[in-house]
Amino acid sequence: xxxxxxxxxxxxxxxxxxxxxxxxxxxNNSSESAANASSGQELAKTADIPVGGGKIFKxxxxxxxxxxxxxxxxxxxVCTHQGCTVGTVSDGIIECPCHHSKYRIADGSVAGGPAPxxxxxxxxxxxxxSINLA
Numbered sequence: 001x002x003x004x005x006x007x008x009x010x011x012x013x014x015x016x017x018x019x020x021x022x023x024x025x026x027x028n029n030s031s032e033s034a035a036n037a038s039s040g041q042e043l044a045k046t047a048d049i050p051v052g053g054g055k056i057f058k059x060x061x062x063x064x065x066x067x068x069x070x071x072x073x074x075x076x077x078v079c080t081h082q083g084c085t086v087g088t089v090s091d092g093i094i095e096c097p098c099h100h101s102k103y104r105i106a107d108g109s110v111a112g113g114p115a116p117x118x119x120x121x122x123x124x125x126x127x128x129x130s131i132n133l134a
Contacts, residue, residue, distance in 0.1 A: 039133055046072070046129045054089035054105055061085065062122050063094055064131055065105035072126050074133075075108040075119035086119075094119065 043064055049055055049072060054065030056077050063077040063086055077086050079096035087097035093111055094103040101113035108119035123134030 041133045042130055043074075043124070043133060044131045046126065046131060049131070052090075052092055052105070054094065056086060056089060058085055060133070062133070063089060063119070064124065065089060065094070067092070067106040072124060072131060073106065073108075074122040074124040074131075075103070076122060077119075079115060080110075080117045080119065081113070081115045 041060070043057055043060065043062065044055060046066075049064055049066045051066050051069050054063055056063045058077065061077045063075050065073045065075070067073060075094070078084075079086055079098065079101050081096065081099055081101045084096050084098035086094050086103070088095045089105065092105050094105055094108075095101070096113070096115070099114050101115035102111040103109065103115065103119050104111050108121060110116075110118055125132050125134050
């Protein structure tokens with residue numbers, strides 16, 4: 001005996017698949033994101049961070065910026081909108097590729113998009129030409 005698929009069965013199955021497929025938006029794993037960066041770890045050399053820009057360290061979930069020459073800042077690289085990892089840093093702006101939230105490199109504050117709050121600051125130390133997590 002064969003069972004015919006009804007419209008209700010097809011819709012319910014499709015909806016369940018959609019929910020499962022979309023249940024984790026972006027690439028953030030919240031249980032790991034806080035523990036990814038280890039204290040004292042060298043992230044970069046000062047020469048690696050352009051003035052007016054920055055560099056994203058995806059494994060550590062950290063973005064390091066240099067708003068003015070010799071002034072280095074660090075923020076979480078996890079967008080406050082839906083947890084995606086930010087994708088680019090240029091012209092004084094950190095941008096998330098998922099919904100185009102924008103943050104200022106000087107203080108992590110929201111410059112545009114759907115982000116509800118600033119990127120949290122991360123502690124770094126600069127010794128010589130080395131940038132380390134604090």
